[in-house]
Amino acid sequence: MEPVVLSLGGSVLVDEEPDITYIRKLAKILIGISVIRKLYVVTGGGRIARYYIRAGRDLGADEGYLDEMGIEVTRLNARLLITALGDHANHSPPRSYDDAVHSGRLHSIVVMGGVSPGITTDAVSALLAERVRASILVNATSVDGAYTADPKKDPNAKRIPSMNHADLVKLIGSHTGAGPHHVFDPVGAGVLGRSKIQLAIVDGKDLKNLRDALEGKKFKGTLVQ
Numbered sequence: 715m716e717p718v719v720l721s722l723g724g725s726v727l728v729d730e731e732p733d734i735t736y737i738r739k740l741a742k743i744l745i746g747i748s749v750i751r752k753l754y755v756v757t758g759g760g761r762i763a764r765y766y767i768r769a770g771r772d773l774g775a776d777e778g779y780l781d782e783m784g785i786e787v788t789r790l791n792a793r794l795l796i797t798a799l800g801d802h803a804n805h806s807p808p809r810s811y812d813d814a815v816h817s818g819r820l821h822s823i824v825v826m827g828g829v830s831p832g833i834t835t836d837a838v839s840a841l842l843a844e845r846v847r848a849s850i851l852v853n854a855t856s857v858d859g860a861y862t863a864d865p866k867k868d869p870n871a872k873r874i875p876s877m878n879h880a881d882l883v884k885l886i887g888s889h890t891g892a893g894p895h896h897v898f899d900p901v902g903a904g905v906l907g908r909s910k911i912q913l914a915i916v917d918g919k920d921l922k923n924l925r926d927a928l929e930g931k932k933f934k935g936t937l938v939q
């Protein structure tokens with residue numbers, strides 16, 4: 715079965731609080747797709763991770779320790795999705811790529827969070843895509859694709875329907891100024907480029923569109939190839 719990796723933004727899964735209705739619907743779609751594709755899902759930490767990281771920083775924790783706090787939250791979110799998926803998924807989030815590969819031999823859906831300090835779950839999902847030899851990674855996030863500028867600040871910002879990996883790296887680099895909120899992690903973008911893995915950036919809340927992207931159909935968003 716062709717593997718596909720989904721990087722699921724923490725803000726999509728848990729905004730102010732866990733979005734139960736959304737998680738139920740998402741689980742149903744993922745179970746449906748797992749019949750035709752081996753699914754690997756990496757969950758982000760979202761707002762809750764940021765709260766803990768901010769509080770920990772104020773209390774004097776070092777950056778590596780804050781990353782470990784963030785990882786715990788990503789794993790907590792993974793457990794939430796695992797709960798909704800029931801017997802279709804692994805029981806607890808793998809803590810390494812090796813364990814994820816092993817879990818993929820036993821389950822039709824594998825859900826995990828972060829792995830090691832210094833990166834984000836976008837990079838984890840890219841590294842996982844390399845390991846399981848997925849040809850596409852779907853990034854379900856809070857925007858419906860990559861834009862020429864921040865669409866919340868610039869009314870002239872335009873969605874970029876498709877680009878290559880070098881363009882993505884350039885775009886991410888140009889956004890590193892104030893308050894960076896990358897459309898994709900720079901480490902992850904580099905990994906995708908070196909292994910020529912396609913990236914589909916989609917609005918995670920638009921479930922029909924997300925399903926199309928996961929099934930390899932035409933979708934609304936940005937395709938990096």
Ligand code: UTP
Binds near residue numbers: 725781783788834
């Ligand atoms: P996220 O992947 O949610 O990071 O992990 P993010 O990019 O800040 O969040 P979004 O995508 O914009 O919502 C949360 C935090 O957990 C730590 C990092 O500190 C990260 O910012 N983390 C996560 C790691 O250190 N290593 C990992 O493998 C994963």
